[in-house]
Amino acid sequence: MTSGRVTVYFAALLARTEDGWVASDTELDDVETLADLADLAREASVDDDTVLAFIEQEDAWFGVVRVDGEEDPRIYVSDAAAAARSSYGEILLTDELLGREPEDDLDSLVNLDGTEDGEPEREADNEPTAGDEAVPPGPIGDSELLSDLGVGQKDLLALNGDALSEIADALGCTDVLEAVR
Template sequence: MSYFAAAVTRGRSGWTASELDLSDVADVDQVADLMRDVDPDALVSLLFIEADDAYLTVLRLDDGEDLRVFGSDAAYADDSRLGKLLIGDVTEPATEAAIDGDLDDLEPVVAADDDEDPPVVDPTATPIGDADLLADLGVSAHKLLALCATDGLLPADVTAEVCQAIGCGDEVEELREA
């Protein structure tokens, strides 16, 4: 299973981003250690893991402590070693009040090729973990869950939208293009 892992840290001078290699990690604690190593003095450390254009996992550390995890679909734990490692121990479903509301205000970033049909989101996807982990940065649980459920959005699109909203979109885009 292929993946892209972008570590985004906010220190006193702003946001920075770097790609992480998770191939040798044995557990989620080692992933948290890698996040801390990116910037030991970071006020906020985020890790966006996009796997096989199907799954998004977001991890967060505040001042290097209290790891919080969100996964776009619990099935990721069954589909890969990395998924099991990242979200295998997360048992609580990511809940938010019904997402039946109008999603027009989300203005998602969609990088779709006109010659291809956009992928269809799995209606059986079960988001798990802390969907509210980005709320204080400007992305509510409702918005995060709505983005993950939006038909045609890939995990990379969700990451781009979230990063744009929290102010680190340019840093992640530069990392992706490198």
Template structure:
């Protein structure tokens, strides 16, 4: 399976900004190592965004803004753990460790322990099957640029094609044409 990578930076703030590609070798490494490479690619404190995809498995976004820490989001941390980029995702907080992650209807984070009240439920009614959240990192990393966390979470949980997911993100941020030209 193939990887697709692109590194972009906006040429200005706001809705009318355009994005330019940057030639950066995205070697596997720690977030700090990749952040240094991204920061070194621009002369100012502009945001730099790396888009990574593993065909049919996952997508990831890596962002740095000047001297700020690098931020990472990966749609499927389990699948990405077996990739060449595994060191980048190794220490990211998972969905269950992340404050504000989706919760089940009773307000807890999916604790499967049986409560005494559960024993009297109708045994004929099947329990709904809910896919476990497998994303990791910072779902807010591009919210200020126009892609809310809810969109990243939906795209990571939907089982969507990673390239379709990154195109949707790119459309919201305004670089879909640039991204498609790199494919």
């Protein structure tokens, strides 16, 4: 008998304006890449001001993507290994963030395991696969992406539980974020 546990995600955009922060919940169904997410954030931007995209999988991990105008997005993920098991997490875990070249993942795309050349299959003894080595447990990304907004590196790395509410509290926009939850 399998448990019927449903994975709960929350995603929101926080756009900074001259009057403060404006929040909107967002659907990620049409977002397949980081570029799609950055475009969605830019659409929410007012005068190319900062937009933060929050993604959270309940009790597992959270991610923050910061988009400032046309600059490349800055990313922080609280637990890369947990996020890698999530379709939304995979959006954030780009090759660049993981420090690998795009072609590093070619073997997994074509499902080559070394047995095509007559090599014996590896024993299932918990040896790490190339994918496991590429996605470290724990935080990954730019842990200073919120420093100028009042959430320093040390504070961000220490967050767990309801991290997005704690970030919103530090930004002074808890009510705005909670209104879209």
